[in-house]
Amino acid sequence: MSKHPAMDSRPLAVIAAFIPQCALYLIGFSSGGPVAGSLAASAQSVVGSVAAGSAFATMQSVAMSTVPRAAMAATAAALSTLIRPRL
Numbered sequence: 001m002s003k004h005p006a007m008d009s010r011p012l013a014v015i016a017a018f019i020p021q022c023a024l025y026l027i028g029f030s031s032g033g034p035v036a037g038s039l040a041a042s043a044q045s046v047v048g049s050v051a052a053g054s055a056f057a058t059m060q061s062v063a064m065s066t067v068p069r070a071a072m073a074a075t076a077a078a079l080s081t082l083i084r085p086r087l
Contacts, residue, residue, distance in 0.1 A: 021062065029063035 028038020035041060043056060050056050 024063045
């Protein structure tokens with residue numbers, strides 16, 4: 001079976017690797033803390049004082065790192081290679 005010339009598994013691997021960071025962003029974890037009115041903000045109001053090392057603290061730590069911005073850029077680059085026009 002031959003590979004489709006326009007398809008490459010590398011862009012898909014990049015997208016799959018950064019889905020968790022994108023998901024954190026979508027539920028309200030940002031580089032500045034939980035976004036007001038988001039699911040993350042609601043969870044923090046229920047939890048109250050967040051314990052170091054907890055799941056909430058870990059998710060916020062990942063969101064506050066530079067990884068999410070790099071993830072968005074890498075995902076956009078990968079998607080652009082998937083939808084490039086065939087010449």
